Amino acid sequence: MKRPSILFRSFRHLVLMTGAAIFLAPFIWMVLTSLKPADEIFTREFSLLPSRLALVENYTQALTKVPLLRYLWNGIVVCAAILVLQIVVALPAAYAFAKLDFRGKTWAWRLVLLALMIPHQATAIPIYVMLHHLGLLNTLSALIVPFIISAFGIFLMRQFFRTVPDDLIHAARLDGMSELELVWRVMLPTAIPALFAFSIFSVVWHWNDYFWPLLVIASPELATPPLGTMFFRNEEAGTNYGPLMAGTVLITAPLVLFFIAAQKRFIEGVTLTGVKA
Amino acid sequence: MPDIHISGLTKQFGNTKVIKGLDLTVRDGEFLTLLGSSGCGKSTLLKLIAGLDQPDAGAIRLGERDLLALSPSQRDCAMVFQSYALYPHMTVGGNICTPLLMRGLGFWGRLPGAGLFSANTRRIKAEAQASARKVAQSLGIDGLWERKPAQLSGGQRQRVALARAMVRRPAVFLFDEPLSNLDANLRQTLRGEIRQLHDQLGVTFIYVTHDQHEAMSMSDRVAVMREGRILQLGTPEEIYTRPANLDVARFVGAPRINLLDGEVKAHGVVWAQGRLVGHSHGKAGPCRIAFRPQAGMLEAVDGLEVEGTLVNVEYTGAELIASLQVDGIEDACVFCFPANSPAIRVGQTLRVSVPFGEIHLFDADGQRRPFEALPPVMSKAA
Amino acid sequence: MRVNPLHTALLLTPATVLILMLLVVPVAIVAVMSLTNWQFGAATLDWVGLANYRELLADPVFQKSISNTLTYLVVVTLGSITIGLGAALLIESDTQLRTFYRTAFFMPVASTLIAMAVVWQFLLHPSVGLVNQALGLLGMEPRNWLNDGRSALYSLAAIGIWQMSGLALVLFLAGLKSIPQDIRDAGALDGIEHPLDRFRRITWPLLGPTTLFVVTVCAIRSLQVFDTVHVLTKGGPNKATEVLLHTIYSEGFSFLRMGYASAMTVVFIAGIFFLTQLQHLAMERKTHY
Numbered sequence: 001m002k003r004p005s006i007l008f009r010s011f012r013h014l015v016l017m018t019g020a021a022i023f024l025a026p027f028i029w030m031v032l033t034s035l036k037p038a039d040e041i042f043t044r045e046f047s048l049l050p051s052r053l054a055l056v057e058n059y060t061q062a063l064t065k066v067p068l069l070r071y072l073w074n075g076i077v078v079c080a081a082i083l084v085l086q087i088v089v090a091l092p093a094a095y096a097f098a099k100l101d102f103r104g105k106t107w108a109w110r111l112v113l114l115a116l117m118i119p120h121q122a123t124a125i126p127i128y129v130m131l132h133h134l135g136l137l138n139t140l141s142a143l144i145v146p147f148i149i150s151a152f153g154i155f156l157m158r159q160f161f162r163t164v165p166d167d168l169i170h171a172a173r174l175d176g177m178s179e180l181e182l183v184w185r186v187m188l189p190t191a192i193p194a195l196f197a198f199s200i201f202s203v204v205w206h207w208n209d210y211f212w213p214l215l216v217i218a219s220p221e222l223a224t225p226p227l228g229t230m231f232f233r234n235e236e237a238g239t240n241y242g243p244l245m246a247g248t249v250l251i252t253a254p255l256v257l258f259f260i261a262a263q264k265r266f267i268e269g270v271t272l273t274g275v276k277a
Numbered sequence: 278m279p280d281i282h283i284s285g286l287t288k289q290f291g292n293t294k295v296i297k298g299l300d301l302t303v304r305d306g307e308f309l310t311l312l313g314s315s316g317c318g319k320s321t322l323l324k325l326i327a328g329l330d331q332p333d334a335g336a337i338r339l340g341e342r343d344l345l346a347l348s349p350s351q352r353d354c355a356m357v358f359q360s361y362a363l364y365p366h367m368t369v370g371g372n373i374c375t376p377l378l379m380r381g382l383g384f385w386g387r388l389p390g391a392g393l394f395s396a397n398t399r400r401i402k403a404e405a406q407a408s409a410r411k412v413a414q415s416l417g418i419d420g421l422w423e424r425k426p427a428q429l430s431g432g433q434r435q436r437v438a439l440a441r442a443m444v445r446r447p448a449v450f451l452f453d454e455p456l457s458n459l460d461a462n463l464r465q466t467l468r469g470e471i472r473q474l475h476d477q478l479g480v481t482f483i484y485v486t487h488d489q490h491e492a493m494s495m496s497d498r499v500a501v502m503r504e505g506r507i508l509q510l511g512t513p514e515e516i517y518t519r520p521a522n523l524d525v526a527r528f529v530g531a532p533r534i535n536l537l538d539g540e541v542k543a544h545g546v547v548w549a550q551g552r553l554v555g556h557s558h559g560k561a562g563p564c565r566i567a568f569r570p571q572a573g574m575l576e577a578v579d580g581l582e583v584e585g586t587l588v589n590v591e592y593t594g595a596e597l598i599a600s601l602q603v604d605g606i607e608d609a610c611v612f613c614f615p616a617n618s619p620a621i622r623v624g625q626t627l628r629v630s631v632p633f634g635e636i637h638l639f640d641a642d643g644q645r646r647p648f649e650a651l652p653p654v655m656s657k658a659a
Numbered sequence: 660m661r662v663n664p665l666h667t668a669l670l671l672t673p674a675t676v677l678i679l680m681l682l683v684v685p686v687a688i689v690a691v692m693s694l695t696n697w698q699f700g701a702a703t704l705d706w707v708g709l710a711n712y713r714e715l716l717a718d719p720v721f722q723k724s725i726s727n728t729l730t731y732l733v734v735v736t737l738g739s740i741t742i743g744l745g746a747a748l749l750i751e752s753d754t755q756l757r758t759f760y761r762t763a764f765f766m767p768v769a770s771t772l773i774a775m776a777v778v779w780q781f782l783l784h785p786s787v788g789l790v791n792q793a794l795g796l797l798g799m800e801p802r803n804w805l806n807d808g809r810s811a812l813y814s815l816a817a818i819g820i821w822q823m824s825g826l827a828l829v830l831f832l833a834g835l836k837s838i839p840q841d842i843r844d845a846g847a848l849d850g851i852e853h854p855l856d857r858f859r860r861i862t863w864p865l866l867g868p869t870t871l872f873v874v875t876v877c878a879i880r881s882l883q884v885f886d887t888v889h890v891l892t893k894g895g896p897n898k899a900t901e902v903l904l905h906t907i908y909s910e911g912f913s914f915l916r917m918g919y920a921s922a923m924t925v926v927f928i929a930g931i932f933f934l935t936q937l938q939h940l941a942m943e944r945k946t947h948y
Binding site (some may be wrong): 004008009012013015016019020023024025026027029030033041042043088089090092093095096100102103108111112114115117118119121122123124125126127128129130145146148149151154178179180183204207208210211214215225226227229230233241244245248251252255256259260263266267270271 | 662663664666667669670671673674675677678679681682683684685686688689692699742746749750752753755756758759760761762763764765766767768769770771772773774775777778779781782787789821824825826829830833883885886889890904907908911912917920921924927928931932935
């Protein structure tokens with residue numbers, strides 16, 4: 001590749017840096033505002049940095065007004081539960097589709113492909129009603145149960161399993177393993193890279209899900225981060241921006257920090273799909 | 278067209294020096310092959326000549342012109358790639374016309390729809406089509422004009438790549454291992470066609486390959502490369518019969534040349550396998566003796582004798598390839614005997630004679646040393 | 660390999676049952692429900708056939724919702740792929756700071772949209788928001804972005820573009836990487852040197868399948884816009900930002916007219932289905948070359 005000229009290099013940096021600044025501006029402004037006291041926020045003047053640090057007040061208020069840490073905890077619990085259950089359900093099925101023959105395989109696979117095309121919001125109404133009748137509304141179960149099945153997880157894992165040599169499975173069977181043991185002792189370890197990407201995809205997706213918690217959760221103690229943010233904002237009556245921004249910093253931090261730490265993997269996981277939003 | 282002079286060329290990627298101070302003169306109109314195994318820098322050298330990459334130091338001149346100052350398309354080089362590099366979204370016709378269109382049309386002519394406005398553009402496009410058609414016909418791919426590369430076989434794609442290069446009538450043709458992806462028969466056919474093309478066009482061809490058979494059979498001269506340097510530059514005959522060092526000797530010729538240890542004693546006397554084999558000027562000390570598999574003879578003649586156990590015999594129809602394990606020589610010696618030789622079996626003891634004249638002598642560093650074979654009369658062990 | 664059918668069944672049953680129970684059957688129920696006038700909590704329901712759909716066609720709120728959603732979709736998709744492609748080309752053209760730029764543009768995709776929506780609400784605040792303050796510095800008039808019927812939808816679209824461009828960028832980067840260097844070399848030798856020429860004759864055609872893929876990805880995500888609307892405008896002012904999912908939400912869970920909302924959901928599913936088919940087409944063409 002020909003070495004680009006200084007002129008081009010500068011142009012490129014100018015354009016991209018401007019873009020990067022605009023894209024990062026909300027984050028930077030969010031953090032800066034969370035450090036400012038109220039009088040500096042509501043001024044007509046434009047100032048970048050706080051002259052007086054209100055870090056302690058803002059963050060304390062954020063943490064005490066609403067159970068912020070509780071929201072984060074709920075997020076962790078719900079996402080972890082969903083992920084684990086998704087893997088438990090999807091992995092054996094993916095193995096069966098990849099390596100076994102059985103009657104009705106084509107139809108079963110078509111079922112999976114059909115499921116792939118169903119957007120999650122489409123099933124909201126009936127599942128809501130079903131949960132209502134089961135008395136599960138406003139519980140963590142309501143957040144977890146509808147998502148135990150991930151057709152995308154089955155699709156992804158199957159594709160991966162197809163690349164595993166049959167001989168490995170033959171050897172395991174000769175060693176006396178049952179099918180179920182095979183899945184967990186042999187297939188799972190080989191699938192770790194794909195599982196990792198899928199985990200990121202699933203966790204990011206469900207951590208950020210707002211629609212479903214909005215529907216089924218009414219109590220703040222059970223809120224996940226997105227819903228919790230809304231409770232928080234409504235509490236703050238929309239004018240107490242300092243603590244409000246402090247709250248959003250705390251809520252956004254986990255994912256953003258995770259992203260910065262594991263960028264490549266993160267991007268791989270999220271774009272794995274493109275299919276499911 | 279004048280010669281191409283390359284001097285002091287250096288290229289490094291990251292911390293690895295891929296080309297180290299290379300000098301080479303490519304004569305006008307010759308078929309020069311850059312021969313070496315992967316990583317020796319031959320493809321890099323080709324890309325530097327083409328202008329697809331810039332050297333860190335050194336010069337490339339075409340006669341008086343400094344090529345390094347020119348962009349790839351200005352250097353009047355055409356290249357045929359290993360992967361063909363055809364534009365997948367264009368038809369065969371589109372692919373072959375592209376170089377002519379790019380050259381003939383200016384900025385305005387290249388804009389879509391330019392043909393509607395400018396008669397000149399239309400003319401240039403028509404001329405390009407005509408030239409391209411002619412070239413396609415000469416290569417026998419005229420019938421594929423409307424197809425896309427994905428619909429063609431490997432051999433067809435290679436011909437389209439060739440046509441795209443030819444249509445520009447370049448001063449230099451560059452080939453980057455163009456036949457590696459083809460099966461053996463196709464390779465043989467195309468080898469002949471490429472050589473014929475060279476003779477027809479009379480233009481400089483620079484060809485890169487790791488296949489020594491290809492290099493030997495097609496080239497006027499071969500540059501054997503290793504680790505960014507040229508080990509030897511010469512005609513195929515020179516490379517084969519007078520390899521400048523052990524690396525070249527081992528790389529060229531199949532089966533591989535046989536090697537054993539010898540010693541140059543006082544007064545330039547050369548000893549191997551317990552006998553006198555010849556004389557050599559220069560330093561005394563350990564040396565390496567080499568001879569080609571084809572040099573071995575089952576009849577007793579004046580020469581170096583090796584005796585050992587046969588560990589492998591391959592009958593190829595045309596010849597017998599025998600591997601002999603000899604005491605004092607680490608690797609088995611490989612010999613090629615004519616198919617009508619007396620029958621030999623694995624496990625049998627065999628004595629093979631190598632005429633003194635067939636011996637190559639190298640010093641301990643691997644460089645060729647002058648060697649005078651012993652005249653036939655004085656061959657008895659001292 | 661055939662194994663004991665009981666074992667196979669064991670492996671497959673959980674997944675199959677759950678797919679049916681949680682995905683397929685509910686969708687079927689939605690379709691059926693759309694033919695009724697059921698209200699949540701009601702004891703009885705009536706079959707009304709296609710009446711719901713007829714009502715949809717005549718419903719001005721639904722019309723507005725569809726038109727808003729489509730406008731949003733077009734603006735956000737076009738905006739995201741333009742910025743994504745432009746940034747991808749610039750990033751690829753040199754080696755300096757690639758990771759930094761990619762991270763910066765992708766950060767919005769990785770963040771929690773709801774939280775950032777709250778931040779955006781602050782940024783777009785008529786008086787103390789950063790956007791209006793910055794405009795003030797440049798000598799321009801501040802605007803009430805989210806509360807003005809003329810600018811509300813486009814403000815939301817801007818947030819959507821901000822959130823989506825990074826995704827387009829990353830997908831385009833992958834697409835650019837898959838263009839073989841050999842073809843670029845061949846182009847250079849043929850005289851395709853000027854960046855615009857190279858873009859037009861090599862980059863853009865070879866990016867075709869990727870572009871189609873990115874368009875469908877952005878379109879599908881845009882069609883599902885809900886979070887920012889619910890958090891920032893609730894569909895207002897005056898339905899200026901009413902979008903499909905939000906209308907479904909209101910009808911089904913505020914007004915509890917679940918039969919009617921089901922009919923809207925069917926329309927929604929149809930839209931997604933159409934775009935998903937396009938996406939499969941795009942994915943197939945990706946392996947075409």
